[in-house]
Structure formats: C-alpha cells, structure tokens
Amino acid sequence: MDMGIIVACVALAVATLIFIFYIEPDASDSAPHRSRLDSLMERRDAIYDNLRDLKFEHRAGKFSEGDFEEMRAGLEKEAAMVLAEIENVTGGVARPQRREASSANAQALRGKSTS
Numbered sequence: 127m128d129m130g131i132i133v134a135c136v137a138l139a140v141a142t143l144i145f146i147f148y149i150e151p152d153a154s155d156s157a158p159h160r161s162r163l164d165s166l167m168e169r170r171d172a173i174y175d176n177l178r179d180l181k182f183e184h185r186a187g188k189f190s191e192g193d194f195e196e197m198r199a200g201l202e203k204e205a206a207m208v209l210a211e212i213e214n215v216t217g218g219v220a221r222p223q224r225r226e227a228s229s230a231n232a233q234a235l236r237g238k239s240t241s
Contacts, residue, residue: 166212173205 180201184194 163212163215166208166215170205170208170212173201173208177201177205 177198180189180194180197183189184191189197
C-alpha cells in the first residue's frame with residue numbers, strides 16, 4: 127500500500143512540473159496592458175451611457191424629479207472629474223472622441239469617399 131502512495135505522489139509531482147514548465151503561454155499573457163487613457167475613456171463612455179439611460183428611465187416615469195436631479199448631478203460631477211483627468215493624461219491635447227462615435231465617423235468618411 128505504501129508503494130502505491132509513493133508512485134501516486136511521484137506521478138502527481140511529475141504532472142505538476144510538466145504543466146508548469148512545458149505548457150506554452152497564451153498570446154494574451156504577453157499582450158500590453160491597457161493604458162490609463164484607455165481606462166479613463168472607457169469610464170467616460172460608461173458615464174455617458176448611464177446619463178442617457180437615466181434620462182430615458184426618468185421620461186418613462188421610473189424616477190421622481192428630485193431623484194433624477196440628484197443622480198444626474200452625481201453623474202455629471204463624475205464625468206467632469208474623468209474629463210479633467212483625461213486632459214491631465216493627454217496634456218490638454220484635443221479631447222479623444224467616444225469610441226463608437228469615432229468608428230461611426232470613420233465609416234461615414236469612407237462612405238463619402240467611395241461615392
């Protein structure tokens with residue numbers, strides 16, 4: 127019985143070493159990490175989406191006027207802080223567009239150039 131346990135432990139140790147040292151790393155493991163600007167732009171876009179959704183839900187009657195104003199003010203304050211941080215990161219260079227808007231503009235420009 128003791129010999130079976132020793133063989134099982136050795137097999138487990140060998141399997142662990144093979145897994146650790148011989149498995150090829152995934153390509154995404156060496157991909158560059160998101161920059162601070164990318165995360166800020168993503169946050170800005172999320173805040174804009176939340177503002178749009180908040181206005182829609184207010185019009186649908188889900189929020190009272192007071193609640194709507196309070197939540198809108200909070201989101202607008204957060205958006206202002208994120209926009210200020212984006213300007214700090216970019217050094218005051220032209221404000222980056224929303225990702226969806228910039229891709230839509232690029233598609234529109236491509237459509238006009240082919241016409």
